[in-house]
Amino acid sequence: MAPFTIRWGIISTGGISTKFVHDLLVDPSSREVSDVAHKVVAVGSRSVESAQKFVDKFKATPDDESPSWGIKNGVFDRVKARGTYQEVYDDPDVDAIYVGTPHTLHYENTKDALTAGKNVLCEKPFTLDSAELDELIALAKEKNLFLMEAVWTRYHPLAYAVEEVLKSGKLGKPKRFTADFSMDFPMDDKPTSHRMLDPVLGGGALLDMGPYPSVWAMLLVHRNPYNKDTDPKVLTSYQTVYERTNVDLNSRWLVDWKGLCQGQLLTDLGSAGLREATAVLQCEEGDLIIEYPPYCSEAFQIHPRPERDLGTIKEKSRHVHPIAKGNNGMSYEADEVARCIRDKKLESDRMPWTESKIVQGWFDVVRTSGPTATATMKGHASK
Structure with a gap:
């Protein structure tokens, strides 16, 4: 056919x-x-x-x-x-x-x-x-x-492999989650018209980089078989302003999945960030670690719990699932x-509208609670 x-x-x-x-x-x-x-x-x-x-x-x-x-x-x-x-x-x-x-x-x-x-x-x-x-x-x-x-990250080979690990139940119930996408971006060397600096173009860390810690929050916690909370909320958030253009230099927010765990998400244009552990899901039996970069990771690790709190996973393992050759x-x-x-x-079952709405809701809270919403919306209106 x-x-x-x-x-x-x-x-x-x-x-x-x-x-x-x-x-x-x-x-x-x-x-x-x-x-x-x-x-x-x-x-x-x-x-x-x-x-x-x-x-x-x-x-x-x-x-x-x-x-x-x-x-x-x-x-x-x-x-x-x-x-x-x-x-x-x-x-x-x-x-x-x-x-x-x-x-x-x-x-x-x-x-x-x-x-x-x-x-x-x-x-x-x-x-x-x-x-x-x-x-x-x-x-x-x-x-x-x-x-x-x-x-795009949701459809990569690694995302499907991680999903199978979570479905197996071998890691047990999630206890804590962290995700970080940061880069040491030369803000001071760029013109104010650069897309990462210009609020008219949606510049700053949150809108450009925030989807990546968010996608791992959704894949590892929200879609985890143990999760029953369909509407996780932001508990706290904070933004640091880049004063030349009033976009966010960094944004961080804490999300709560009731009855399961909390997740700390971070984006930052002023620091290189973590490389070997761009997203970490800590569970009852062991930890799952997504290697950098969060947007196109090709490897994850499973670590045992510390010796005093050892679970059923006894040895560290690394699993590689590369993007097909010649494809971005x-x-x-x-x-x-x-x-x-x-x-x-x-709509796609793997990227449903409800999950886009959850992440957009997080961004709304971070921006309206912080100092950058007005600058971005004024820029949007001027277009």
């Missing part, structure tokens, strides 16, 4: 869209996929020239690089360069839109795509607040369209979108 093929329209030609299109062009058999396939049929940018430059660069891919497979096998045939996003939304050949624009444009771009009758995969964070997200979900339901936040790691979420649209689903 021929694979189900999804035809993509790409919104924005920046770095994240470049990585996504790269993965659409990689041979699906490299990741052992044969049931779905992808085509890129339209690319939208701020000008036709910019879109065409993006297209031409991919068409010139050297034969020894993995995207060349797609160029040779029709994935990029007759792709249209468009000077407006609306032309991509309105293209009858497009089945699904990938939104790779800055954070503050996600709501607008996704709403426009859904209004035009297109399925949407939108980069994280989905929106700037829960009200915007609720509106998009309602619109997807009304239009009977698929909608998903592009939390975004191919897996694209495959999920194709399968969901093929199966006429409006």
